[in-house]
Amino acid sequence: MIETIDFIPPEDIFLVDPTRRKDIPYFDIAVSAGFANPADNYIRERLNLQDLCVPHIDCTYFVRAKGESMLGDYIFPGSILVVDSTRPIETGMVIVIWVNEGWCVKRYIDKNPMIMLESSNEKYAPIYLHPDRDKISVLGEVTYIVSKPPRYGRPR
């Protein structure tokens, strides 16, 4: 039996903005009944996911991932990718890019003068492209991934 009251450290308590329901994370904090909340005076910040994931609201695109080529980077079929178009593309970034006839999400590696697009699933071979020969167009860098956790362990 635990005898002490399980206080919540005041710096761990944040107010959630109720007017922006879509954006807020879910906090389920059990409050000890009959005990005045010692953190009342500390509640200042209001959080929403938009502030965390979308620093440039006008230059951000939401994109749905299909396929399994990027499983190793936690991108599952159905994941929503937050894509920021303001950053210059550098080696190592996971980007959304148009290659010849469609959009795809891949890791970008600069192999001057070629470009390598790497998947993070061993079954998929890397793609080599030449800026002069292939039609490529970069949407932006994937900055966040929104996924639901699988219910019964990871697929495969």
Add this chain to the structure above:
Amino acid sequence: MVALVDANSFYASCHQIFRPDLEGKPIIVLSNRDGNVVARSKEAKELGIKMGQAFFETKELVNEKQVVVFSSNYELYGDISARMMSVLTQFAPDVEVYSIDEAFLQLEDYTGVYPTYKGLGQAIRTSIRQWLRLPVGVGVGPTKTLAKVANRLAKIKPECHGVCVLETQADIDEALWGFPVEELWGVGGRSASKLKREGIRTAYQLRDVNDDWIRGAMTVNGLRLVHELRGLSCKLLEVNQPPRKSICTEPGFGKVIPDLDNILDALTTHLSRVCEKLRKQESLCGAVTVWLRTDPHRRTPGNGLPAKQYSTSVTVRLPHPTSSTLEIIRYAESGVKAIFKFGYNYLRVGIMLTDLVPADYRQVGVFTKGPDERLIRLSQVMDKVNKRYGHDTLRMASQMYNPEWPMKQKYLSPRYTTRWEDILEVK
């Protein structure tokens, strides 16, 4: 200095944002009910497709040249436009949104931040290209009219690379020298022909005319234009636009309709939209005008003679200003019933809300009690529900009498940035 930033073939470019394969291809965008061509990409213009041309007239060309056709997707255009305007405020805080794809920027106080206007223009252009994937042109000049001239030159002169700056008197002289008067901002067809009769063909000639003469020929607006060409600002930046004085719509049915039931159905649908706009700009309207029109180009099937024409309008004055759809529709319906004549095939119903006053305006009439506040609030609740759950989730019972007729958009594209179900998918 003032900059004018505008997007090249804005509607067509919006469709290319998420479809890089369409870059360099001819694209046309159709009006609300796929009736006419309302926008064309540069390549479609070169094929000779005209603005406002009926879509069926272009079909042969469309098939032959593989022109890509889209129904208008105003939700996408609106969002991309809002993004563009918001990005522009990063370059200069005073931005006048002049139209869906054009904005004036006041650059006066920021000379220190950017070394040259040309550099600033290039920065705007490359940023918007990378961030929003939109091609824009930038014109910079001492006045709004000269910025418009510069913007036009930026488009037609390849050596400008999309940015044209008229800074010195020599730049301005050179730009105006060969610039046709009819392409100046605010010169309509009639003024242009009047000027040409006097031998004034270029903006350069117009700049040096006599003040009194131009005031006589083109009123004070002409004088303002001439002053602006000389570099004296007469048109100031309107950062906060005043609410509109009237709201108007004249949608076609997409086919001719002979019966009152279908017309009232269309009236209700479009009036609901117009009233939503009215409430959005926080106004009440005092009068509603409705009109009916037959198709002027229609020929009677069978004998091929021009069909009988009928066109008339009626204005109904409301007992009190209101913004409630329920109230306005009662008066609009009685108006349409009064002017409707059996035996004609109608093409359009028009609606105009006039005598707009601010929403906090209340003047109780002598014989009437004033608007029912509960009805206005009810309409606001409808707006909120429809905003959250989609258009027409809550609607008038008389609307959608025939569920087929509003669906006439065959070439719809996804609303990539405003609907979760429409976002881009990647492999």
